[in-house]
Amino acid sequence: MSASGLPFDDFRELLRNLPGPDSAALSAARARDAELTKPPGALGRLEEIAFWLAAWTGRKPAVTRPLVAIFAGNHGVTKQAITPFPPSVTAQMVENFAAGGAAINQICIAHDLGLKVFDLALDYPTADITEAPALSERDCAATMAFGMEAVAGGTDLLCIGEMGIGNTTIAAAINLALYGGTAEEWVGPGTGSTGPLLERKIAAVEKAVALHRAHLADPLEVLRRLGGRELAAMAGAILAARMQKIPVIIDGYVATAAGAVLRAANPSALDHCLIGHVSAEPGHLKSIEKLGKTPLLALGMRLGEGTGAALAAGIVKAAAACHSGMATFAQAGVSNQA
Ligand SMILES: O=C(O)c1ccc[n+]([C@@H]2O[C@H](COP(=O)([O-])O)[C@@H](O)[C@H]2O)c1
Numbered sequence: 001m002s003a004s005g006l007p008f009d010d011f012r013e014l015l016r017n018l019p020g021p022d023s024a025a026l027s028a029a030r031a032r033d034a035e036l037t038k039p040p041g042a043l044g045r046l047e048e049i050a051f052w053l054a055a056w057t058g059r060k061p062a063v064t065r066p067l068v069a070i071f072a073g074n075h076g077v078t079k080q081a082i083t084p085f086p087p088s089v090t091a092q093m094v095e096n097f098a099a100g101g102a103a104i105n106q107i108c109i110a111h112d113l114g115l116k117v118f119d120l121a122l123d124y125p126t127a128d129i130t131e132a133p134a135l136s137e138r139d140c141a142a143t144m145a146f147g148m149e150a151v152a153g154g155t156d157l158l159c160i161g162e163m164g165i166g167n168t169t170i171a172a173a174i175n176l177a178l179y180g181g182t183a184e185e186w187v188g189p190g191t192g193s194t195g196p197l198l199e200r201k202i203a204a205v206e207k208a209v210a211l212h213r214a215h216l217a218d219p220l221e222v223l224r225r226l227g228g229r230e231l232a233a234m235a236g237a238i239l240a241a242r243m244q245k246i247p248v249i250i251d252g253y254v255a256t257a258a259g260a261v262l263r264a265a266n267p268s269a270l271d272h273c274l275i276g277h278v279s280a281e282p283g284h285l286k287s288i289e290k291l292g293k294t295p296l297l298a299l300g301m302r303l304g305e306g307t308g309a310a311l312a313a314g315i316v317k318a319a320a321a322c323h324s325g326m327a328t329f330a331q332a333g334v335s336n337q338a
């Protein structure tokens with residue numbers, strides 16, 4: 001904790017002093033790209049991804065230890081009867097991740113990605129955001145710090161995902177607080193809320209944002225009042241990655257909301273991040289556009305658990321492989337005259 005003793009102070013300081021991109025590594029990548037055996041720009045966005053890797057790692061683009069981190073949390077707002085699945089499914093899915101039976105396990109095998117799952121006090125859901133702040137400042141800051149530690153084991157590409165019944169309601173509330181509009185614009189079906197479930201979900205988001213309105217100009221207050229443990233941990237992990245020169249791929253609607261909190265605190269906070277995919281949750285594309293980003297994939301998925309980010313990691317790995325493995329015109333004896 002910082003000298004003044006307020007748990008958020010260290011994070012405010014970090015957010016004010018984020019490291020920028022490495023311009024020497026970026027220039028070197030651009031120079032090499034111009035020599036590779038392809039028409040200029042022919043690899044399209046793969047070339048931009050290689051430049052992004054160079055800028056945010058400070059090295060020649062390479063992905064050798066990609067990691068998917070899933071953060072799991074439970075939410076008091078589920079007592080408003082807003083989800084088709086019960087909160088017990090969060091812990092059950094954590095078990096399924098550990099046993100290798102979830103979709104994310106198969107995508108990690110397909111793309112050769114490491115996987116770590118962090119469950120965050122699943123037996124102690126956050127407070128119901130329609131009645132109280134989700135977390136105390138101390139709990140929120142401690143969970144952000146936990147998320148920062150999660151990447152300490154070393155990786156050179158971090159995919160951020162989550163698991164938490166009720167958390168699409170949380171993401172919608174965060175988006176409404178950060179961007180305004182109406183609750184209907186930000187609330188979607190999540191795992192399948194329709195009819196009365198969806199109506200109660202919209203009402204819960206409206207009520208929560210109205211209750212906390214006086215405090216929502218401060219993005220970290222948005223996170224602690226309307227967020228949840230997995231969102232706080234994802235925010236911490238994204239920040240830690242920035243400090244440690246690790247590029248990040250953000251997953252779906254909920255992971256994007258965690259990132260949005262950081263972006264609201266510092267407009268450059270997500271410059272080291274890609275959005276892996278646009279999910280089928282109706283508000284996701286708009287929330288991505290608010291960040292000034294373009295998602296890599298659009299596969300109609302709405303699963304969470306890092307699946308969209310993990311699929312995008314395969315593309316990022318391929319971008320690095322092309323950049324580092326292709327021959328130059330001179331090496332291959334190919335004419336570079338158009
Ligand atoms: O990532 C997404 O865009 C996404 C869209 C819909 C559902 N989810 C997942 O579904 C869970 C939350 O849905 P819900 O209906 O319980 O709020 C949580 O575990 C998320 O990972 C995730």
Ligand SMILES: Cc1cc2nc[nH]c2cc1C
Pocket residue numbers: 085089093162163164191303304305
């Ligand atoms: C079964 C199930 C799997 C999930 N994976 C991520 N969120 C989920 C929500 C449910 C309900």
